[in-house]
Each structure stands twice: as C-alpha cells, then as structure tokens.
Amino acid sequence: MTSKKIYRDSLFRDYFRDKENFVQLCNAVTGLNLKPEQLSENTVEEILFSSLRNDVSFNAGDNCFVFFEHQSTRNFNMPLRMLFYLSLLYRETIKPDLIYRTKIIKLPAPKFFVFYNGKEPCPEESTLKISDAFTMAGDIELTVKVYNINYNKNFRLIRDCLPAHDYSCFVNRVEMNRARGMSRDEAIIEAMNWCIANGIMRDYLKVRMKEIFMMVNLIWNEEDARKSYIEQGREEGREEGRQEGRQEGRQEGKVENALENVRNLMKNFKLTARAAMNALGISPEMQRELEPLI
Secondary structure, eight states: OOOHHHHSOHHHHHHHHHHHHHHHHHHHOOOOOGGGGEEEEOOSSOBBBBBBOOOOEETTTTTTEEEEEEEEEETTHHHHHHHHHHHHHHHHHHHGGGGGGGSOOOOOEEEEEEESSSSSOOSSEEEEGGGGOOOOOOOOOEEEEEEEOOOTTTTTTHHHHHHHHHHHHHHHHHHHHHHHOHHHHHHHHHHHHHHHHHHHHHHHHHHHHHHHHHHHHHHHHHHHHHHHHHHHHHHHHHHHHHHHHHHHHHHHHHHHHHHHHHHHHHHHOOOHHHHHHEEEEEEEEHHHHHGGGG
C-alpha cells in the first residue's frame, strides 16, 4: 500500500481493517462469537464508481458477509449503497453459469452496519430500510443497523466494545481540543499523546503516529473545506447572483486549505513541500499552482 493510499484512508477504515478490532466490533453488534482467523477481507475497492467504495467488509467464514460503514454526516441512502456493495460481492463470489442451474445456490448472509459520529442528533441505535425509499410496496427489503458512536459512556456499544470505545475517545478528544481553541494540528497531536498516556489505542498510535496524523488531518480539512465552500457559495450567490462568483470562491478556498495543510505537514514532520503535497495526494496541476505560494 502506497503512502498516498494510506493517507487517503479514513481513520475508521484503517483502524477496523485490523482483524482483531473488526472481530470485536462485529461480535458486539451481531451477537456472533467469531475469531479473527475466521475472517477474510472482501472490501470493495472503488469498483462501482471512482468515488464510491465501502469502508470495511469481511467474509465471516462461509456463512456471512459483514459490512461496516462510517458516517460523519447522516445519509439515509445507505441501504441502497449497501445493496450495490452486496451485488458486487455476490457477482465476484458466484460463478455466472451457476445461476442457470436448478439446484439452490447457498449464499453468505449479509449483515449491514453504519457507525455515525457526526454533530447532527442521532439515536444511540436506529434502523434504515431500503423499503422506506420505495414509491410503492415492493418485494425486497434490506435493513441497515445504525449505531451512534459519539463518545457517551452510557451507550452500550461504547461501554462493551473496547475498539469502539477507544476510537470514540480519540475522535472526541480531538473535537474537545478544537473547541478549546487549539489549531487542527495541535488538537490531533495532543489527542494522540493523551490517548497513548491513558492506554487508548496505544499500540496503534505509537506505531502509526505519523500516518494517523495525516489521515485525521486530511479528513478534517476536507470536511472544513466542504463547509467553507457551501457557505462561501451562498454568500457570493446572495451578493452577486452569479455562478462565476461561487466557482472562484470555491477555488480560492481550496487553494488556501491546501496551503495550510501542506505547511502544517512541513512544520510538524520536517517534510519538503513536494513530499508534503505528495503525501496529501495533491494533483500535479494543483502542486504547480501551490509551489510559488509556499
């Protein structure tokens, strides 16, 4: 796996692709009693669309597909996305000629889960159904279980599953630091050091601190940029009423956020400008635009 690939992974995806962490969370939400050696990863890697891939999924022996998705924004179309993922995996698993035989084909049973830790209100546990999107009664159902993993010591999953607890603690610590006025870099670094000192994700953080910093920083930057683009587009639309103004504002915001991100990596990890831009996956065209400004 290249460094660019690592940095573009989310923290959730990276942390729960570890079989030990996945199996603990899987057992907590399914009630199964799986062992790590029973798992084999089947994560869909950008097969359907270039921007659509599932976060983590495993075969649980021959009997079950378990899909995990992380969301920081509530998305009520997750059942449809899960249906796409499942269809792809069945097509990869089952030889096409078998479907024309009369004997029933035994299929791994799918189980779908979303783990949410955004800022919008969300119940501790809830369910999404694909039938909720149908314009009339249909003949298929797909159910997705949604868990709120914002840190709350009273939530069953946070209380009973150590990897879920530790992941939630780390994200919560970063958010608390930001609320106290720390810069993004300071908030992430302090959260990593605090978690290590308190035995939270200790081994994972100690071994992968640099990569984790970049993963978290990139995700936070992208979320901040999206919010900034939306707000800036609204303001310019009100003032000028022109699409050109919104496009220019978004481009300026994109450049400023990219510059901040590059400078942070150069400062904190002693990287060259080119190494920092490559680590963040910045396109060659954007790199040429940024170089005179760094």
